[in-house]
Amino acid sequence: MPKEEKNSDSGEKVFDSIVGEFFFGKVEENNCFPFPHFSEEQKELGKEMLGAVSKFATDNIDSEKMDIESVIPKEVLQGLAELGLFGLGVPEEAGGLNLDHTLYARVFQEVCSFDGAVATTLGAHQSIGFKALLNEGNQEQKDKWLPRLATGEVMAAFCLTEPGSGSDAYSIKTKAIDNGDGTYTINGQKLWITNGGSAGFYSVFCKTDHEVDGEKHEKISCFIVEKDMEGVSFGEKEDKMGIRASETRAVYFDNVVVPKENIIGELGKGFKIAMNVLNSGRLSLGSGCVGGMKTILKMATDHAHNRKQFNKRLTEFGLVQEKLTMMAAYCYAAESMVYMTTGSMVKGMNDYQLESAICKVFSSEALWKVVDQGLQIAAGCGYMKEYPYERLMRDARINLIFEGTNEILRCFVALAGIRGPSENLAKLGKVADVSKALQDPVKSLGVLVNFSTDRISKLLGGTNLTKVHPRLSDFSNHFSEMLSEFALQVDRTLLKYKKSIVDFESPQGRLANMAIEIYLNLSVLSRSTSILESESIDDEMKEYIYNLTVYICNESRYRFISELKGMTKNLDEQVQKVSDKICEMGGYGLDIVDY
Numbered sequence: 001m002p003k004e005e006k007n008s009d010s011g012e013k014v015f016d017s018i019v020g021e022f023f024f025g026k027v028e029e030n031n032c033f034p035f036p037h038f039s040e041e042q043k044e045l046g047k048e049m050l051g052a053v054s055k056f057a058t059d060n061i062d063s064e065k066m067d068i069e070s071v072i073p074k075e076v077l078q079g080l081a082e083l084g085l086f087g088l089g090v091p092e093e094a095g096g097l098n099l100d101h102t103l104y105a106r107v108f109q110e111v112c113s114f115d116g117a118v119a120t121t122l123g124a125h126q127s128i129g130f131k132a133l134l135n136e137g138n139q140e141q142k143d144k145w146l147p148r149l150a151t152g153e154v155m156a157a158f159c160l161t162e163p164g165s166g167s168d169a170y171s172i173k174t175k176a177i178d179n180g181d182g183t184y185t186i187n188g189q190k191l192w193i194t195n196g197g198s199a200g201f202y203s204v205f206c207k208t209d210h211e212v213d214g215e216k217h218e219k220i221s222c223f224i225v226e227k228d229m230e231g232v233s234f235g236e237k238e239d240k241m242g243i244r245a246s247e248t249r250a251v252y253f254d255n256v257v258v259p260k261e262n263i264i265g266e267l268g269k270g271f272k273i274a275m276n277v278l279n280s281g282r283l284s285l286g287s288g289c290v291g292g293m294k295t296i297l298k299m300a301t302d303h304a305h306n307r308k309q310f311n312k313r314l315t316e317f318g319l320v321q322e323k324l325t326m327m328a329a330y331c332y333a334a335e336s337m338v339y340m341t342t343g344s345m346v347k348g349m350n351d352y353q354l355e356s357a358i359c360k361v362f363s364s365e366a367l368w369k370v371v372d373q374g375l376q377i378a379a380g381c382g383y384m385k386e387y388p389y390e391r392l393m394r395d396a397r398i399n400l401i402f403e404g405t406n407e408i409l410r411c412f413v414a415l416a417g418i419r420g421p422s423e424n425l426a427k428l429g430k431v432a433d434v435s436k437a438l439q440d441p442v443k444s445l446g447v448l449v450n451f452s453t454d455r456i457s458k459l460l461g462g463t464n465l466t467k468v469h470p471r472l473s474d475f476s477n478h479f480s481e482m483l484s485e486f487a488l489q490v491d492r493t494l495l496k497y498k499k500s501i502v503d504f505e506s507p508q509g510r511l512a513n514m515a516i517e518i519y520l521n522l523s524v525l526s527r528s529t530s531i532l533e534s535e536s537i538d539d540e541m542k543e544y545i546y547n548l549t550v551y552i553c554n555e556s557r558y559r560f561i562s563e564l565k566g567m568t569k570n571l572d573e574q575v576q577k578v579s580d581k582i583c584e585m586g587g588y589g590l591d592i593v594d595y
């Protein structure tokens with residue numbers, strides 16, 4: 001629900017998640033229209049920065065060499081530091097550039113359009129490495145560390161993953177024990193830590209002991225560990241499939257004594273701190289994927305234009321045209337969602353965990369499809385190491401894995417999203433009681449009247465978008481239908497599964513996919529409306545945007561309808577049975593000789 005009483009840093013009203021409202025069948029149009037485009041000030045600063053990044057990268061970044069040698073040369077890191085790229089979001093007084101969310105994302109996108117390994121290194125440093133310090137650190141800690149982190153004198157790393165704890169981050173075992181003398185001793189190991197070894201500053205998530213109601217409990221806390229503290233050591237540099245020049249190592253903590261002054265935020269609140277860090281990290285990952293898509297589309301377009309077969313340019317063949325259009329569509333959709341999110345954050349959206357998860361999932365999968373189609377257009381050339389496609393494909397793959405796998409994030413979007421409506425249903429008599437009420441309607445008439453009024457209003461249609469450009473009005477109607485269908489499915493799912501929904505991932509995945517498509521439609525319609533209404537954009541470009549929007553919104557609707565149908569008619573039972581049998585047999589279990 002919109003909170004009207006507070007103002008954001010930019011002076012605008014603070015409001016909660018846009019996507020969170022979808023789960024109630026609502027959208028606050030004023031928060032999404034007009035599209036939060038770059039202000040004149042942002043444009044000016046952005047163009048200056050992007051020009052500098054682009055020039056530096058063109059002159060100095062040799063991705064092929066870095067991929068082969070698996071290292072980013074010191075001079076490149078030094079040059080990036082001189083451009084201020086190690087402190088994009090750090091306040092100016094601490095030596096940073098103090099970019100807002102939108103500019104941060106756009107600059108990050110530019111870096112990623114040149115090289116994924118460099119972007120990963122910079123992202124691990126500031127999007128996650130010292131983000132906990134920036135978000136939760138006290139003034140003393142910030143004064144001590146931020147100036148050196150912002151200039152790149154010291155690199156940072158984010159240490160959460162362990163050998164036994166990947167997606168299940170709460171199950172970490174690294175332990176920090178209170179010595180009772182103002183210090184803690186840390187023991188444990190962290191796995192696959194980006195910038196591990198080269199970083200001087202480590203945000204390390206550890207279990208700590210807490211007494212709650214006389215009982216001992218373990219919680220998670222965040223500690224700053226310095227590279228040269230006694231007992232800190234590193235594994236060998238990992239030999240990776242992609243982003244090979246970024247450094248990834250295990251980090252070991254053997255009786256590392258850390259002063260309590262190095263605790264970031266409140267003791268025992270480390271899990272929330274880690275999740276908040278990852279929320280913002282996922283956004284720059286999303287914008288980075290947009291940078292990657294633009295690079296690949298440019299290369300594939302050049303290839304398709306220059307290569308002739310059957311006496312025609314590849315661009316003249318319908319099946320190649322489909323690929324180019326699809327690639328541009330994914331790029332425009334992802335870009336619209338990412339900048340709708342960052343722009344809304346600048347405007348005052350204070351809860352963006354659903355949006356950032358959606359941007360990460362959609363953009364990383366979009367990039368993967370785009371790199372696949374780009375390679376297909378280049379065909380034999382695409383497969384050869386002489387061309388960059390195969391490296392870009394290897395580099396792109398990681399985005400679906402780190403900063404929360406896309407499976408985990410889909411579950412997260414669904415479960416975090418339905419929390420709101422489940423509370424609403426609880427107010428009407430708890431989710432369980434609503435279903436009881438349905439069994440005994442007379443006794444619980446009051447509950448049912450309220451509940452069905454709400455349902456009827458959803459059935460009659462979700463919130464209409466009134467600000468969409470008239471040429472796109474069909475899609476505004478589709479949006480409204482999708483929104484109401486979605487909210488109904490949320491209610492139905494809650495009533496059907498009740499609390500056990502947490503154990504049913506297939507409906508969770510479908511709800512998440514539907515939420516993604518709705519956010520995509522909203523972001524694209526808002527952005528395209530701004531473009532179509534603009535007096536400074538020429539008609540030819542408007543026509544391109546119009547056709548792209550028609551393509552994107554139609555494709556998105558097909559995907560939405562397919563997910564919607566899956567809510568009632570699906571193969572979940574077969575999936576579970578086949579999967580169980582595969583596991584029982586230890587694999588496929590068939591040989592053509594016998595079967």
Ligand SMILES: Cc1cc2nc3c(=O)[nH]c(=O)nc-3n(C[C@H](O)[C@H](O)[C@H](O)COP(=O)(O)OP(=O)(O)OC[C@H]3O[C@@H](n4cnc5c(N)ncnc54)[C@H](O)[C@@H]3O)c2cc1C
Pocket residue numbers: 124157158159160161165166167168191192193194195240248398401402403404405406407408411505
């Ligand atoms: C190059 C690289 C750099 C990295 N950098 C860092 C870093 O800087 N800091 C850091 O802390 N970590 C880092 N990581 C670790 C990364 O975040 C983890 O790999 C990721 O969280 C997944 O954990 P896992 O690999 O152990 O997979 P697992 O958790 O074992 O998951 C395996 C598969 O099962 C799926 N799965 C697991 N649980 C569920 C579930 N409940 N429902 C459905 N599917 C599920 C997953 O989605 C995945 O497909 C990095 C990893 C790599 C490869």
